[in-house]
Amino acid sequence: MPGDRAAALRIRKAIALVNAVADGAGDEDLTPTEIAEAIRDCLELREIEQGSNVRKYLGEALDATSDGMPADFVAMTLYAALGALGESWSED
């Protein structure tokens, strides 16, 4: 399932960006635009099925980023997307 792996990698990248904001290493200046771009990169993957929970959570994370919700909230929603992706693997 290379497509699913690519999706997991992209979601993990988005999570890492959000966590970097929350944990504040102090060595980067990340903007909500960059986080939104990382989430959109995930949504662009064709492997993520239309109407799936993965897509739903990614959409929620994108909305939360645009609404200026706390980084932990965005991270939690992305973790949910990652979890849903894992569930879709186990259903295959």
Added chain:
Amino acid sequence: MRSAEGRGRTLDEAVDAALIELGESRRNVDVRVISEGPDETLVEVVVIDQATGPSGAASPTNGKAEAARALVEGLLKHMGVRAQVTVRTGTDPITLDISGRDLGGLIGWRGETLRALQSVTNVMLGRNLAEGERVIVDVERYRQRREHTVREIALRAARQVKMTGDAITLDAMQAFERRAIHLALQDDPDVGSSSIGEEPDRRVVVGPRKPAST
């Protein structure tokens, strides 16, 4: 707070000397390099405060910490994880320690599950916390051990940079690990740290500090 100074030819020897005096293991202490020369290294080793009460209850004055502890305890119960949650004393931000048997699954791959648990905890506590205030969740002192490990890596790298004059790029690390490295080297007059690359492959570069431009 118990502490001891240690001397040795190398950083490891100095730390070991202090640990012997304290009767502690490496995972329970914080190390600060006082001086470092070609022949001798002097360190201060401080025992990390582990004075959490047996019941794990927070100080009665800290209602937020107790609320956080009760929340995480409840979450773990729902997850079917048998573990004890205690509030680490004397820390800012509030830090919760989860301890028990076979908690590897709660840490997850590269601490992913632990980080997710921390995110959920902070979201659920949101209303109780002031703006910018956060709760740190640690399992079996995993996070603290990682911070100590990367701090030691930073000090070793700094020593090598001083000897060779060449910059060293470390492995990809998470934000809290990179911060530990930046903090460990911030007072070093000769060696500095910066980060390169993009998440999740962002790496710290330890290199000679450039002289301030006049």
